[in-house]
Amino acid sequence: MVDASTAEFEQHRRFLTGLAYRMLGSLSDAQDIVQDAFLRWHGAEPTALASPRAWLGKIVTRLCLDMMKSARARRESYVGQWLPEPVIEPIDLPRAGSIDDRIDAPVALMLALERLSPLERAAFILHDIFEMEFDELSDALDRTEAACRQLLVRARGHVGKTRQRYAVDAEEANRLTTAFFQATSSGDASALRDLLADAARLHGDGGGKRPATLNIIYGADKISRFFAGVAQKPGAQASTIWSGPLRINGLPGFVALDPFGTLQAIALEIEDGRIVAIYSMRNPDKLTGAEAFLPASQTA
Secondary structure, three states, X not given: OOOHHHHHHHXXXXXXXXXXXXXHOOHHHHHHHHHHHHHHHHHOOHHHXXXXXXXXXXXXXXXXXXXXXXXXXXXXXXXXXXXXXXXXXXXXXXXXXXXXXXXXXOHHHHHHHOOOOHHHHHHHHHHHHOOOOHHHHXXXXXXXXXXXXXXXXXXXXXXXXXXXXXXXXXXXXXXXXXXXXXXXXXXXXXXXXXXXXXXXXXXXXXXXXXXOOOOOEEOHHHHHXXXXXXXXXXXXXXXXXXXXXXXXXXXXXXXXXXXXXXXXXXXXXXXXOEEEEEXXXXXXXXXXXXXXXXXXXXXX
């Protein structure tokens, strides 16, 4: 049987995982942080806490801040573009209504958060995303409320409007995701161009371990020519295995295994019926478990 202390912690697990993921950009690291918080929770006296959620949020935030000291150093030497570890779900899985129950975060927001200092990032996530009051924020960050307000002002200035995400009809999401996969697999530049907004962006993360674009590619014409060129490489004409439409960080997307054996997860940001951003994760260190979404009969 689960004791009362463990049951109380489990009520906050998804909130804590989502908090750590937004802080670190790594789901695996976030899960490790939450497990560490669980051990500390059992070393405390939960019944004496006025707000278990705030206490646990403080513990997880401080653990994340400690980890970010070394993570930022690794990030500075990262090869090519950095994207957060994708959170992949079946597209028909009901979407959690409460932010406390959502582990993922929009990729555009995660990239914007990368521009913040660790303390600015923590202040923004705790206050603007999880609606923590300033007295609890002050305790979590060990800063005065006035200092927390200044951190928040600076963070908001960097994040700007990237928090916006446009709702996409499920049928449209499935249609565009399928059409995008077919166009890129076949190298049909014209069909792909019709799916993209003029100012579309392609982000790729190979981490220096898999081929990927080192810089963002801007513009529908350049992106469509890029994928057409990839499809024309010797050996690329073999079949690519794909998962069918999925949800990746809340966006329509899919997992695919190309003819060269490279696994990738692609998320599509869609506005007004056009794809405005493509996020291609190819770094194998960030794709643990992604292959499970591919058809078992084709990967065996």
